[in-house]
Amino acid sequence: MNKKYIGITIGPIVKTLMLTTTPAGLWGASYIFSYFTKNLIDQLEQILGISKESFLVPVRNNEVETIIKDCPWAGLFHDRIIFQTDPSIPLTKIDQCIKKCKEDLSKEILTICLTENEDIERAKKFIEDYLQVHVIEKEVEKGKNPILALSPNLDILELGQSYIPKEDKNYLLDFLENRDSLEQKKPENRNQNIKRFTQKIEKTQQLMKWHFLEEEHIITIDDIAGVSGNKIGVNTQTKNYFALVNADGDNLGKVLKSMEDTQGNQVIEEIKGFSEKCFDYARRAFEKVEKYGGKMIYAGGDDLLFIAPVKNHEETIFHLLSTLNDEFINCFFGFSFKEEGQEKKMGFSAGVMICYYKYPLKEALISVLDQLDKSKKIKTKNTISVHFEKHSGKQHGIQFINFFNNCENNKIYTMFLDLLEEYGKQNGQLNNSKDFLRSLGTKLQDYRNVFLIAMVKDGAAKRNYLNEVFKNLFEEYPGIFDETKTKEEKSEEANYIERIVDLLEEIFYMKLSLIQDKTEKTKRQAALDSLQEIETVIGLLKFYNEKEIK
Known part of the structure; x- marks a missing residue:
């Protein structure tokens, strides 16, 4: 027997994120949608009598309620709601709930940011028109996954966004970043509206303090990167840089498809179990990012966006990514799918943008979304793509x-x-060898063609060609690849070169394994790509090693 489901999509999130220029503004641009989603679910329950058990995305149970209370500022509610509905409830009733939530949110926003001389009805209409909320109703066959059944339609509706024909003033932008403070040359006050918004929620819902507040100071990029102090415990160039990270789970559709069964007894419970794990993962990720010294922008579903220092004491952003991956695997280990006769798990992909603290946040956001997209385009996915731009x-x-x-x-x-x-x-081991780190990268560039020839040579001894090239180019450091000497008997420079070559070989072999048609041209391109990536590794090592320039 078919059952009727309602799907709701809420936006435009990315468009709104692009309005902002500060971390707190970026958080606010995301949080208002999570806040709207939560309030809409409450309205559906209270006004229409939709039971908690009817919600699939997001699931509603005591465990999730505890997570929401413990982690109120993570933006846990993402942009989709899917629930089973009573056939007697018409879509017009759903629309009425949406309309009321729009009115409530616009009132909360405008109470904070609207001046006495402005037309409140005009401002309300702007915000209500700006919020893009679309609804579909669909019957789903027993045993099929309602998320997969409704998602294609919701995706299409998201693309058909309406627009505001006459925009004299963007009231949402004024809420996110107080333009008056900028005109008065008080940029530190630009996020005061968001601060007042969170304080009101804190008071009415008895929540913990907003995570972007340190005493009464709103945390900025300078604070996160460590420019304005030394709380991150480093005295290198890294203090002038920040990392923006967008992480997402892979193969979600395949996992959801694997939940389907002909009897239809398990699919709904499995969806709810998965949704609960999404909340659990979001909480864990929020806590790990906070502990590292970063700030979560949102953690909804299996999707994360956060800003963090590139180094905090002895940890780096790359160690944090490894930690988040571990949390992801632990949370979703029980979910898998079959492919080519093998059981496979979900993967973890991310885009990372490392840039100077004065780099425009909007441009960093565009770049990090592009990096995640590059990761997703890799056939196997499960990839971290990093873009690093120096000042x-x-x-x-x-x-x-x-x-x-x-x-x-x-x-x-x-x-x-x-x-x-x-x-x-x-x-570290090369503390006084900054020039050596630079010279290694320079020689890789100057002798690129020699390295390319050595890397693409056929035969079992091809590794030896590369070894010989390095030995000849760095003959001032004896012992490179000398198997008769121990690590302790070699210079640190020789040990370092060996490890760089080992890593270069691993990168090259990995790239070769992804090539189906191995020709001289494709192997040379793989070698070139590998050399460019090892140059990035050397650049990152040098970057983390450099002292702060005063």
Whole structure:
């Protein structure tokens, strides 16, 4: 027997994120949608009598309510609501609930930011028209997954966004970033409206303090990066940089498809179990990011967006990504799908943008969304794509493909973390060898064609060609690849070169494994890509090693 489901999509989130120029503004641009979603669910329950058991996305139970109370500022409610409905409830009733929630939100926003001289009805209409909320109703066959049945229609509705024909003033922008404070040359007050909004919620719902507040100060990019102090415990160039990260789970559709069964007895409970795990993961991720010194913008579903220092004491943003991956795997370990006769798990992909603290936040957001998209386009997904831009304008990029493999971080990422721990700190093994770090990268560029020839040579001894090239180019550091000497007998420079070459080989072999038609041209391109990525690794090690420029 078919059952009737309602699907609701709420937006426009990305468009609103693009309005802001501060971390707190970015958070506010996301949170108002999570806040709206939560209030709409409450309205559906209270006014229409929709039971908690009817909700699939997000699931409603005591465990989830505890997570919401413990983690109120994470933006836990994402942009979709799906629930089973009584056939007697018409869509017009749903629309009435949506209309009321729009009115309530616009009133809350405008009470804070509207001046006495402004037309409140005009401002309310602007915000209500700005919020894009679409509803569909569909019958779903027993045993089928309602999320998969409704999502294609919701995706289409999201694309058909309406627009405001005459926009004299963007009242939502004024709420997110108080323009009066900028005109008065008081940029520190630009997020005061959001602060007042959160304080009102804190008071009425008895919640913990907003995580962007430190005493009465709203945390800025300078605070997060460590520019204005030394709370992050570093004295290197990294204090002038921040990382913006967008992470997302892979193969969600395949996992949801695997829940379907002909009898229809398990699919609904499995969906609810998965939705609960999404809340659990969001809470864990929020806590890990906070502990590291970052600030979560949103953590809804399996999707994260946060801003963080590139280094905090002995940890780096790359260690944090490894930690978040571990939490992801622990939360979703019980969910899998069959592909080519094998059981497979969900993967973890992310885009990372590392940039100077004065870099425009909007541009960083565009870049990080692009990096996540690059990760998702890799056939295996499960990839971390990093874009690193120095204040000088020099840019680097690297992808860690198959980031998580066989229940552990893949070999390439592990080797990179080991290098970072040993050579990417001022008191590390190459503390007085900044020039050496620079010279290695320079020689890779100057002798690129020589390295390319060595890497693409056929035969079992091809590794030896590359070894010989490095030995000849760095003959001032004896012992490189000398198997008769121990690590302790070699210079630190020789040990470092060996580890860089090992990592270069691993990257190259990985790229070769992804090529179906191995020709001289494709192998050369794989070698070139590998050299560029190892140059990025060296650049990152040098970046983490450099002292702060006063």
